[in-house]
Structures are given as structure tokens and as C-alpha cells.
Amino acid sequence: MYLLRIALPDQPGTLGVVASALGAAGADILAVDVVSRAADGTAIDDFVVELPLGGRADSLVSACLAVSGVRVLWLSRYAAGGNLRHDLEAVEAMTEQPAEAERLLVRHAPVVFRADWALLVSRDRDTGRVVVPHATPAAPDLPGDEAPWLPLDRPVRLEIPAGWEDRGWRHVTAATTPLGSRHRALVIGRSGGPEILGSELARLAHLAGLSQTVLRTLGPEPDPVPDD
Numbered sequence: 001m002y003l004l005r006i007a008l009p010d011q012p013g014t015l016g017v018v019a020s021a022l023g024a025a026g027a028d029i030l031a032v033d034v035v036s037r038a039a040d041g042t043a044i045d046d047f048v049v050e051l052p053l054g055g056r057a058d059s060l061v062s063a064c065l066a067v068s069g070v071r072v073l074w075l076s077r078y079a080a081g082g083n084l085r086h087d088l089e090a091v092e093a094m095t096e097q098p099a100e101a102e103r104l105l106v107r108h109a110p111v112v113f114r115a116d117w118a119l120l121v122s123r124d125r126d127t128g129r130v131v132v133p134h135a136t137p138a139a140p141d142l143p144g145d146e147a148p149w150l151p152l153d154r155p156v157r158l159e160i161p162a163g164w165e166d167r168g169w170r171h172v173t174a175a176t177t178p179l180g181s182r183h184r185a186l187v188i189g190r191s192g193g194p195e196i197l198g199s200e201l202a203r204l205a206h207l208a209g210l211s212q213t214v215l216r217t218l219g220p221e222p223d224p225v226p227d228d
Contacts, residue, residue, distance in 0.1 A: 001030070001050045002057060003114055005074040005194050006064050010043035017067050022047065025063040026055050036199035044197065046114060048078055074194035078114070087112055087203060091210050098218035102179070105186065105211040106134040112207065113200060115188040121147045122184040139189070140168030151182035155205040157196055158187070177205040180212050 004022075008014050019029055027049040035044045049060065057075060064070050090108040094101040102120060109118035119135035121142065130145045143164050149156070155177035160169050174189040175196040186208045190196070 001048060001078040002060060003074070003076050003078040004047040004049060004060055004064070004072070005035070005044065006047070007042050007044050007071045007073055008067070009069040010037055010041050014067070014069070015043075015045065018045075018047075018064060018070060021063040021067055022049060022060060025059045026052055027060055027063070028052075036197050044073065048114075076192065076194075087207055090207060091214070094211055094214045095218060098214050101211045101215045103134045105179075105207065106136060109186065109188050109204075109207070110136055110138075113188050113196075113204065115190050118186065118188045120179060120184070120186055121150070123147060123150045125183055140172075143167045143169075147185070149176055150185060152176060152178045152185050153182060154178070155201040157201070175201055175204060177201070177208045179208045180215075 006018065008018060015032070019032070022029060028051075029047060029049050031046075031048040033046045035046055037043045051057070051060070061072050061075060064072050090105070090112050093108060094104045097104060106118045106120050110116060117136045117139040119139040120133050121130060122133060123130045130142060130147045130150075132139075132142065143161075148161060149158060155175065158174040158176055160172055160174065171192045172189045173191075173193050173196055174187060176185045176187040178184065179186045186204065188196075188204065
């Protein structure tokens with residue numbers, strides 16, 4: 001399976017032409033997501049496709065470039081496979097188990113955002129100690145138990161510290177958003193790319209906010225504060 005990200009004219013019929021070209025190249029299209037639309041009339045779409053045994057990945061690129069106005073931004077193997085989960089489905093999973101909303105958010109975020117891993121990082125405001133309450137199996141460790149992007153006020157693309165490159169963070173494209181407070185954050189990462197777009201940052205922040213809403217409104221009641 002492959003993840004193919006393309007830029008194409010945002011006009012009727014173009015997506016169908018691209019899909020037909022990929023089909024003619026032998027690709028089985030498993031999913032299509034509109035990632036963003038720009039004011040210049042360009043859309044960015046993600047295709048998850050499967051090639052038959054012996055199929056060549058470069059045939060996907062050639063098929064797309066044969067369509068007028070189409071550019072291929074990224075092509076890579078797609079480790080998450082065909083079990084796709086979109087934003088709404090992730091929210092539904094959290095509402096079914098509201099007490100586990102944050103754990104489920106971390107679990108599903110890589111598939112929602114076509115990423116390789118996700119983690120939740122938290123810093124104690126008194127001691128400065130950093131912990132990772134939840135992480136997917138492929139998530140790298142935090143070197144030195146540090147999270148230099150905290151405290152965090154808004155979703156951002158991460159600049160990976162140079163000293164981290166030999167510790168599991170080489171060629172990582174990552175983004176983070178606050179989760180409940182400035183001292184807690186959801187982080188997603190892709191090995192090599194593609195670049196995390198502004199529309200994806202907005203979705204990441206929105207989904208993180210929804211997890212907190214689910215936790216507050218549907219989760220267990222907090223322990224009562226004892227009287228003095």
C-alpha cells in the first residue's frame with residue numbers, strides 16, 4: 001500500500017480523471033481525502049492505494065503527471081494499511097470510552113493524520129519533570145526526558161533539536177498541539193514527510209480539543225474535594 005499526496009486543480013472532474021489514471025495503472029484506490037483547498041484554486045488530496053504484486057510505485061507518479069495541472073507532492077509506503085479512521089470515527093471511539101479519551105486520541109491520531117506515531121507529553125509545572133502518559137509503539141523516546149516546545153499556546157510544526165537526530169528523530173516531520181493546558185501536548189510524527197499542512201494543524205488542534213470536551217462532559221466525575 002502507498003500514500004500518494006497530490007496537488008490538483010480544484011475543479012469538477014479533475015479528481016475523477018486522476019482516479020481513472022491510477023486505475024489504468026493498476027492501482028486499487030482504498031481511500032481519498034481532501035487535505036486542503038487553497039485560494040488559488042488548488043486542492044491537495046491524499047490517496048491510499050494498493051498495487052498488485054509486481055506493481056511499480058513509479059507508475060503511480062507517471063499516471064498522475066499525465067493529468068494536466070497535477071503535481072505529485074509525496075509518495076511513500078503506507079504502514080497503517082487499509083484500516084482507515086477519520087476524525088469523526090476517532091471522536092466516536094472516544095465517546096464510547098470517555099474516561100480513555102486521551103489514550104484513544106493518541107492511539108488513533110496516526111491513522112487519522114497519515115502519521116507514523118503519536119504521543120502525549122506532560123510537564124509538571126512545579127518540578128519541571130516531563131512524562132509520556134501515552135504513546136504508540138513506533139513513537140521515539142524523548143532524549144533526556146525533555147520537551148523543549150512546552151509550554152505551548154497553539155498548534156505548531158516542531159523544529160527537531162539537532163542533538164535528537166541520532167536518537168530516533170532523524171528525518172522526522174512532526175507537529176504538536178496543546179492538550180488541556182499549555183504544559184501538556186499531543187505530538188504526531190511522520191518519518192521523512194510529507195510536510196504537515198496548515199489545515200492538518202487546525203484539524204489536530206480541533207481533535208485534541210474534542211478529546212477534552214469528551215473527557216469533561218462524559219468522563220467520570222472528579223473525586224470530591226474533602227472539607228477542611
